[in-house]
Amino acid sequence: MTGSGRRFPFRFDHRLRPALALIGVHPGTAWVELDDEWLLVRFGPWRLRTTRGNVAGVERGGPYRWWRVIGPHLSLADRGATFGTSTAGGVCVRFGTPVPALAPGPWLRHPAVTVTVVDPEALVRALTGPVTH
Template identity: 65%
Template sequence: MTGAATRFAFRFDPLFRPVLAVLGVRPATAWVVVTDRDLMIRYGPWRLRTDRDNVTAVELSGPYRWWRVIGPHLSLADGGASFGSSTAGGICLRFGSPVPAVVPGGRPRHPAATVTIADPPALARLLAVSDQS
């Protein structure tokens, strides 16, 4: 990790905190960090790390149905990873090169990751992909 880091906490719905804690997902173990070079997601024992330049698009999303977002998930529609702790909303990060995250061993690789952080618009602004030349 290089340069200044900006850390984003996950939003936790009180109803789901006990279940997520059993999985090792608590406010102290769930966050997104962005530096000038890296994007890192920690969600309890799950981790995702990629170059910041690998983020090709960001999309605010939600609200969600609880069974589609709470806990670690693999999307059957697009193969993306989801790390959810709230049904209120989150942000989907799309990658130029798919990255490992949900299953140990590096496979499958995910073309996107959705995280339910407390301030999705702030992360979207920080990672805004510019079309300017």
Template identity: 50%
Template sequence: MRFAFTFDRATEVGLLLAGITRRNSVVLVDDEWFTARFGAWTVRTPLANVAGASTGGPYHWWKAVGVRLSLGDRGLTFGSSTRAGVCVVFHEPVRGLDPWGLVRHPGLTVTVERPDELVACLGGGHRPGDEEVA
């Protein structure tokens, strides 16, 4: 399945300056892989590594727009909108922010269209009380 990112008018120009556009931002889920591409950044992991997912938002723009690293838990955000998103939690932390994989991320928040469908596609299963990444 293919999930496009939701772009807010107010954030789209700023993201364009960072090389992040509608054309190079997508979440793909197939029988084997979860892939999130956001401009030059990509998270790709076997679908079996996805522990769960849940919807969230709305978010503050300074926490959710752009490529963001949470200093609290090393969670990563690929954010194009403040309205809603999906927090994907992994069994094993994944590469994403730096090209060498020195920082690994236990979760990824993505602001896609049809967030409920993405959660359903990933099987939900996000445990109550888990913190969101964004």
């Protein structure tokens, strides 16, 4: 990332903040950043990085049940990753080529990631709008 990207902070449910802080996830370490070339998700010690060209689809989701979204999760149904801090709703970003996020190394790749940002609509618009150069 060039530092000129747009940052989307995660929404934190107040009652869940202490548990998330135990794994290193708090407002200073949880955000989605998007620039002309890259999509980067930081979620405490976890990272997901891919090119914007790898984004194959975007959709709103939620509200969620807390046990299905809070913290880092792997979907057993489709191997998608979830980085969740709120039950209010979020954005599912699908990828053309699966990417690593939850585990180091090449063996676990995710076809999608769900993120629970403060402004899901703004992230959807930013991901589906034209790239500015």
